[in-house]
Amino acid sequence: MTRGAGRFAPSPTGPLHLGSLLAATASYLDARIHGVAWLIRFDDLDAPRNQPGAEDHILRALEAHGLRWDASIIRQSENVDAYEAALTDLANRGLLFYCNCSRRSVAQKPFYPGTCRHRKLVTADCAVRILVDDAVAEFDDMVRGFQQESLARTSGDFIVRRRDGIIAYQLATAVDDGAPEIGRVIRGNDLLGTTGRQTFLMSKLGLQPPLYGHIPVLVNAAGQKLSKQSHAEPLHAEDPEANLRRVLSYLGLPEDTESTGCGCEVVLERAAESWFLARLPDTEAIEIP
Ligand SMILES: [Zn+2]
Structure with a gap:
């Protein structure tokens, strides 16, 4: 069993977009640099909102970007x-x-x-x-x-x-993130306001809260968080390395020209060496063109 792992917990309501790739990459790098496992959990309890095929699409997109998870996929619907x-x-x-x-x-x-x-x-x-x-x-x-x-x-x-x-x-999130397997929750700022309710539930249930890090979210020109609701476009499948470089720049990582064309795994490996939460831009939201 893993302990102290990081996790990425998308809802299977649509394909991965640049905003969710940012959150996935940040939690992945954070887990790698801390030597803990990185887990995927589908927050799929709100069944009417789930979209057929979305899980598979998200997993294939993560793989295409070199983001490899370390244990079986977890689903809230199975817990x-x-x-x-x-x-x-x-x-x-x-x-x-x-x-x-x-x-x-x-x-x-x-x-x-x-x-x-x-x-x-x-x-x-x-x-x-x-x-x-x-x-x-x-x-x-x-x-x-x-x-x-x-x-x-x-x-x-x-x-x-x-x-x-x-x-x-x-x-559901308090029970899952309060489990001993989970130690680090890196996720978007839009969830900062939910954390107090979750740690309150954990304290009532005798669970140990993980460490939290809330990173900037990507917003469109209208200030809306990139999401299925704001019609964020799916990631361009033909050049995952370019997508990855883009989110790494949003995470405040220096441009790494030496790894150009080396593939996502190499880009991530090198990014993990210079990943540090404190490098994150000091802002709640990053507007993307
Ligand atoms: Zn009432």
């Missing part, structure tokens, strides 16, 4: 028993409650105001929330520095199981 056990554990300690507030009524407020806390609702057609009380989540981010969040003011009691029965992203 549901662990999430159910975590929910049972939290419920047994009186930390969960049912909520039937409409999405719209909650979205109008900055955080969930605790409406259903004492309503003793039954299970049908309800989401499940966890009581956050006055919890303050704290962690030292390797890129963004010390982070502190009063959950009552940011999220309020948040959802751990959705109304449609699907395990919430925060719970």
